[in-house]
Amino acid sequence: GQQVQQSPASLVLQEGENAELQCNFSSTATQLQWFYQSPGGSLVSLLSNPSGTKHTGRLTSTTVTKERRSSLHISSSQTTDSGTYLCAIDRANTNKVVFGTGTRLQVLP
């Protein structure tokens, strides 16, 4: 089955609203990363957060390693936040990174 599951699959917001994205994983992870993929396809790393809470700008990620879940909170969303958000884990005792299928976010003006 899917080792990294993201929810919701898609999300539509009005500009200024907050977004909460979820990532659940079935394997023990030594690293967890959130990526942003633009509508044009380019991929950018947003945060590395294997455990605890991390902030950068309007983004906050909270990872609870024991419960194998992570969230990404986007505050005061902007139209330029539209795109796909991907969660990826480094599986413990392997050398492989596994990606979820992403949450597609659309922020309307």
Added chain:
Amino acid sequence: EAAVTQSPRNKVAVTGGKVTLSCNQTNNHNNMYWYRQDTGHGLRLIHYSYGAGSTEKGDIPDGYKASRPSQENFSLILELATPSQTSVYFCASGDARGKDTQYFGPGTRLLVL
């Protein structure tokens, strides 16, 4: 900021033909990776490398070979391309597995007819 470039950006190939996708990174990262991205599957790891001369199989290596002739360059080779290999291919580099983030190239769109 890490700089990872890929070439070509777009490629049309015929079934049975040989395709080579190239990746170059200028930040002296040890690790490099090749992924493909397909609707419904997300990004899947094909091959990766820990440094010049090393290649390792990822989750879906069948039908692909990889080559890491130098720290900067990592190629993905399709010896006999098939239509099922039509996809978008991403190369990435990173400093240390489990510690550092991965930096992605812009992607290569491959269509195999």
